[in-house]
Amino acid sequence: MNGPVLEAIGLTKRFGALVVAQQISLTLAPGARRALIGPNGAGKTTFVAMLSGALRPDGGTVRLAGEDVTGMAPHRRARRGLARTFQVNSQFGPLTVLENVFLAVSEHAGFGGRMLRPAASHRALIEQAEALIAKLDLGAERHLPVSAISYGKQRVVEIALALAARPKVLLLDEPAAGIPSAEAARVFDVLEKLPVEMAILMIEHDMAIVRRFAAEVTVLVGGVVLMSGTPSEVLSSPDVRRVYLGRAEPQAGQGAVHAGA
Amino acid sequence: MGRDRSPLLAPPRVGPLQALPWLLIAAAYFAFPSYLSFGSGILIMALFALSLDLALGYAGILTLGHAVFYGTGAYAAGLIALAGWREPITGVLMSGGLSAILAVIVGILVLHLRGLPQIMTTLALGVIFYEVANKLTSVTGGDDGLQGIRLDPVFGVFDWTVYGHTAYLYTAAWLLLMFLVAWRLTGSPFGLALQGIRINPLRMQMIGAPIAHRLMKVFVISGFMAGVAGALSAQTTKFVGLEVYSLNLSAAVLVMLVLGGLGRLYGAFVGTAVYMIVHHIAAIADPYNWMFVIGVLLIGVVLLARGGLLGVADRALRFVRRWP
Numbered sequence: 376m377n378g379p380v381l382e383a384i385g386l387t388k389r390f391g392a393l394v395v396a397q398q399i400s401l402t403l404a405p406g407a408r409r410a411l412i413g414p415n416g417a418g419k420t421t422f423v424a425m426l427s428g429a430l431r432p433d434g435g436t437v438r439l440a441g442e443d444v445t446g447m448a449p450h451r452r453a454r455r456g457l458a459r460t461f462q463v464n465s466q467f468g469p470l471t472v473l474e475n476v477f478l479a480v481s482e483h484a485g486f487g488g489r490m491l492r493p494a495a496s497h498r499a500l501i502e503q504a505e506a507l508i509a510k511l512d513l514g515a516e517r518h519l520p521v522s523a524i525s526y527g528k529q530r531v532v533e534i535a536l537a538l539a540a541r542p543k544v545l546l547l548d549e550p551a552a553g554i555p556s557a558e559a560a561r562v563f564d565v566l567e568k569l570p571v572e573m574a575i576l577m578i579e580h581d582m583a584i585v586r587r588f589a590a591e592v593t594v595l596v597g598g599v600v601l602m603s604g605t606p607s608e609v610l611s612s613p614d615v616r617r618v619y620l621g622r623a624e625p626q627a628g629q630g631a632v633h634a635g636a
Numbered sequence: 637m638g639r640d641r642s643p644l645l646a647p648p649r650v651g652p653l654q655a656l657p658w659l660l661i662a663a664a665y666f667a668f669p670s671y672l673s674f675g676s677g678i679l680i681m682a683l684f685a686l687s688l689d690l691a692l693g694y695a696g697i698l699t700l701g702h703a704v705f706y707g708t709g710a711y712a713a714g715l716i717a718l719a720g721w722r723e724p725i726t727g728v729l730m731s732g733g734l735s736a737i738l739a740v741i742v743g744i745l746v747l748h749l750r751g752l753p754q755i756m757t758t759l760a761l762g763v764i765f766y767e768v769a770n771k772l773t774s775v776t777g778g779d780d781g782l783q784g785i786r787l788d789p790v791f792g793v794f795d796w797t798v799y800g801h802t803a804y805l806y807t808a809a810w811l812l813l814m815f816l817v818a819w820r821l822t823g824s825p826f827g828l829a830l831q832g833i834r835i836n837p838l839r840m841q842m843i844g845a846p847i848a849h850r851l852m853k854v855f856v857i858s859g860f861m862a863g864v865a866g867a868l869s870a871q872t873t874k875f876v877g878l879e880v881y882s883l884n885l886s887a888a889v890l891v892m893l894v895l896g897g898l899g900r901l902y903g904a905f906v907g908t909a910v911y912m913i914v915h916h917i918a919a920i921a922d923p924y925n926w927m928f929v930i931g932v933l934l935i936g937v938v939l940l941a942r943g944g945l946l947g948v949a950d951r952a953l954r955f956v957r958r959w960p
Contacts, residue, residue, distance in 0.1 A: 427842065453844035467835045471642040478832045481825045482844040488853070490826035495647040497825060518642050536843055 381544045386435035396598045403574040410589035418598040458542035460533045462549045468522035476504040479539030527558025547577040672800035679807040685893045685904035687861035693899035696834030698754045701762030705735040707881035709863030713870040714782035722788040728867040735863020743855045766881040781877035803872040897944025
């Protein structure tokens with residue numbers, strides 16, 4: 376397919392008199408690597424929630440692989456190839472890493488409603504889960520409850536749950552948030568190895584990560600798209616600098632702009 | 637925390653521990669011939685608690701009104717027998733089926749709720765059912781209940797004896813059958829998905845699970861089992877009274893399940909047996925204050941022993957196994 380795999384057209388969301396997203400448009404082609412940046416309260420989370428289906432927009436359209444999914448339930452979008460991760464780890468804590476990934480693999484394969492055969496007898500699903508776990512280098516932890524492994528590894532499981540569905544579009548909400556720097560390399564490794572044809576939209580505050588992984592950057596301010604462009608275009612724009620007024624210049628220091636975070 | 641397998645993905649196995657409850661049920665038949673009616677009562681409540689475990693322990697549906705399914709099954713079985721259909725097995729299946737249909741309707745009302753609103757709505761429904769049954773004397777017999785229930789022998793062979801031999805074995809057979817269904821179900825991908833929904837419904841949606849549909853499915857199965865339990869109580873005691881719809885019953889079955897341990901199937905067995913036996917003994921000692929003993933036991937379990945009595949047993953067993 377050559378057309379955009381994800382299109383947001385004029386998405387608008389109001390909470391009472393407060394407009395948190397106004398006419399936001401954005402498209403992702405297959406293989407896109409786009410970062411979504413902006414200060415806190417810019418509407419990034421709202422925008423992603425409208426894409427994933429958790430929030431219903433008051434105006435505008437979301438198209439997934441050409442199909443209008445604006446009013447579609449989240450689980451149906453997921454089945455059509457839209458996956459997301461959460462900024463705060465959102466997994467199945469008491470279950471093991473393997474059980475976590477199995478859940479996602481099983482739902483993707485449409486087996487989540489099967490009740491006649493033991494889960495253990497679904498060898499193909501387990502092998503698929505094991506393969507993904509090995510690829511993400513979580514083999515040593517696969518039989519541990521997710522709640523018992525390190526935060527950095529939990530971040531990797533967070534991504535694994537999304538990847539298990541072999542999505543066309545992946546929405547990453549601050550994938551490296553809160554990871555101690557010693558473990559950050561693990562997550563960067565995973566991000567670098569994501570399938571090239573997958574379209575990725577990443578919410579990120581850390582400009583070092585944006586420079587490293589994003590080919591395009593969209594800046595959201597006050598619920599409106601301020602500008603889009605390559606990382607260097609965006610980061611050198613006076614408008615963008617004004618938004619981060621009073622802070623270090625985006626590319627200075629360790630490269631982090633923690634906008635109020 | 638070293639573990640070498642993921643328990644939910646390990647092949648199901650039947651060891652001595654899994655067989656123990658059934659050996660005890662069989663042994664009790666021979667050891668306590670004069671307590672068989674009491675024994676049948678325990679088995680029926682164990683089945684009721686098992687049905688609640690599917691909804692609450694696995695899927696996380698918070699209900700304080702599960703007696704609506706038990707009560708509907710009981711009245712249905714009683715009315716079916718009184719209407720002249722005396723074959724017991726089909727009577728149970730029809731009664732369970734009616735409770736399952738009721739579960740669809742109740743499910744539409746409560747399954748989209750979570751937390752306190754879900755508890756309050758199920759509780760209110762329980763109260764409404766009780767009051768309706770109370771007023772509808774022409775159907776339910778009101779305070780007098782349904783009396784004079786008569787049934788054909790089981791399989792046309794085993795007559796219902798005064799001492800309750802048939803009733804006990806009949807109840808035990810239903811419990812075994814329903815347990816096997818629950819065991820199979822909870823070990824399946826569906827069972828695992830239910831746990832996922834309980835732990836993190838939002839994430840389950842995001843990985844593509846239609847959670848409303850899944851919850852409805854397990855609620856209907858749970859409602860069916862609760863209806864079967866109610867029907868068995870009607871058939872074995874030959875009586876249905878208003879208390880089958882009582883809030884007390886909904887609360888008691890919840891206490892039994894929590895006492896034994898949520899989300900482990902056998903917790904329903906252990907909790908029910910302990911509750912009812914302690915009740916029986918304590919009520920002989922002091923007919924008015926027996927609930928005190930249960931209360932202390934429950935507080936002890938909730939405060940000190942996560943996972944109920946079976947959780948305690950688990951840890952004790954692990955401790956013992958570490959000593960060579």
